[in-house]
Amino acid sequence: MKHSPAFLVLSVFLCIILISCSEREVPEQVIDLPEIRERGELVAITSYSPISYFIYRGQVMGYEYELLQLYGEYLDLPVRIILARNLEEMMEKLETGEGDLIAYGLTVTRDRRQRFAFTDALNTTRQVLVQRKPEGWRHMMLHNIERDLIRSPLELAGKTIHVRRGSAYINRLQNLSDEIGAEIHIVEAEDALTTDELISMVAEGVIEFTIADENIALVQAAYYRDIDVATAVSLPQQIAWALRHASPLLLESLNEWLSEFRRQADFNFIYNKYFEHRHTFRSRYASDYFPLLSGRLSPYDDIFQAHAGRIGWDWRLLAALSFQESRFEPYARSWAGAAGLMQLMPQTAREFGAEDPYNPLQNISAGVNFLSWLDNYWKQYIDDDEERQHFVIASYNVGQGHVQDARRLAELHNTDTTKWFYHVEEFMLKKSNPEYYNHDVVRYGYASGIEPVTYVRNVYTIYNHYKLFVD
Numbered sequence: 001m002k003h004s005p006a007f008l009v010l011s012v013f014l015c016i017i018l019i020s021c022s023e024r025e026v027p028e029q030v031i032d033l034p035e036i037r038e039r040g041e042l043v044a045i046t047s048y049s050p051i052s053y054f055i056y057r058g059q060v061m062g063y064e065y066e067l068l069q070l071y072g073e074y075l076d077l078p079v080r081i082i083l084a085r086n087l088e089e090m091m092e093k094l095e096t097g098e099g100d101l102i103a104y105g106l107t108v109t110r111d112r113r114q115r116f117a118f119t120d121a122l123n124t125t126r127q128v129l130v131q132r133k134p135e136g137w138r139h140m141m142l143h144n145i146e147r148d149l150i151r152s153p154l155e156l157a158g159k160t161i162h163v164r165r166g167s168a169y170i171n172r173l174q175n176l177s178d179e180i181g182a183e184i185h186i187v188e189a190e191d192a193l194t195t196d197e198l199i200s201m202v203a204e205g206v207i208e209f210t211i212a213d214e215n216i217a218l219v220q221a222a223y224y225r226d227i228d229v230a231t232a233v234s235l236p237q238q239i240a241w242a243l244r245h246a247s248p249l250l251l252e253s254l255n256e257w258l259s260e261f262r263r264q265a266d267f268n269f270i271y272n273k274y275f276e277h278r279h280t281f282r283s284r285y286a287s288d289y290f291p292l293l294s295g296r297l298s299p300y301d302d303i304f305q306a307h308a309g310r311i312g313w314d315w316r317l318l319a320a321l322s323f324q325e326s327r328f329e330p331y332a333r334s335w336a337g338a339a340g341l342m343q344l345m346p347q348t349a350r351e352f353g354a355e356d357p358y359n360p361l362q363n364i365s366a367g368v369n370f371l372s373w374l375d376n377y378w379k380q381y382i383d384d385d386e387e388r389q390h391f392v393i394a395s396y397n398v399g400q401g402h403v404q405d406a407r408r409l410a411e412l413h414n415t416d417t418t419k420w421f422y423h424v425e426e427f428m429l430k431k432s433n434p435e436y437y438n439h440d441v442v443r444y445g446y447a448s449g450i451e452p453v454t455y456v457r458n459v460y461t462i463y464n465h466y467k468l469f470v471d
Contacts, residue, residue, distance in 0.1 A: 030247075032248065032250055033249040040078075041077055042071075043081075045081075046082075047104060050292055051274050051281075055290075055469050058289070063270065064104060094243070104241070105216070106239065106241065108239070109168050112242070117243045118238075118242055119251065121239060123215070125216075126235060126236050127169060129209060130210045131231070132203065132226055149230075153231075157182030158184075161186055162187045162201070163189065163211050165190070172233060195210070202227055218278070223282045291469040297466060298328045303361055304316075310368055311372045317389070317459070324458050325341065326341050341360055348366070348370055349366055352366040352369035370396070374392045374396060378395070397456070402428070402444050403428070406430075406449070409436055410424050428449040431449040
């Protein structure tokens, strides 16, 4: 049957309407505080930053990181961090439900408020121009330095300014261009480049100008002495975290926590730690063990890498275990006499090859020998390599005898004895309860079960952070 052109056009139009209607009928995915509690973890989106989230000498640190840990304690939930390469990727991950909030210093703008909900302001700042001081400035009089620097936005006419892609700096510069009645050439940097990296490019003379939030720029200026950050290009603006509009209960909880936390001394202490104590920032940036720049966790990375393969481990997991034991202090000694990077007891050190437990090479080698022995022990019980690692690490802390007790209790209660998390670990916790440690199947008696359970979880938490920063 032949149809007229008008009929065909009408059919296409009706199909488009039906498709669009069906798309609108798909309910919006709601992930609010009840769903987060049911999931059992809060997922926060952030980015690599020498202020927000980083690792220094093996220690996980950062302004946003510390606040997230405290908020997680407030919720009684663990916090999992996922990274995004740039601001737009952070926002996309939030919109698609990959994370529950953006824990990053976002400038609150009208456009962003339409797209997201924002917490109460964490702090306020203003946008400043980052420019390089004139050559030889150290030998110049102050008025001569000032003469060579831009101090008025009017002087930006015709200038080229590189800014982070997707940042609020773009809109500000566009508005500033209209205000001064002259074009400012705005170059959006490559996706992977952060504001911190753009500041370093100004310092090195690769680019002429960039824009940054003043609190961040002042910290960077403590390291890059050749840059000037005293020229403001905006009024004060609020800095906050972002959430989906469909998470009102999470937003309410965050704001309640912020209101309570602001009244505590720790709030200012944490802020000052990262934004005011600028000499510590300078020390981190100059360190060989700041992975954002060096890719290294510790002075012992090469030893970890050389020995981890003997037991089929990722070297970063071995490093995480060592950090949990000693914080990478080769002369660390516990009250019980455990010594060195891997905190070996004297008999264990001798038995597994460390004549000098304070020698990093000997200590790590002996620690891996001990881990290998534990791995062989557990192979007769746990087939899965990854699951077996959990039992090996728990045994490294508390001894395989106590772990076997927990397995026997788990078996008695029809729980899978080949899985650690949420299974055997639950009965390890019960080993401090007389009802359980006095049971006939328990051969090694009382154990402070919270210690190995926390130990295993801490090692894997550190390991997951290391994987985000170091290849």
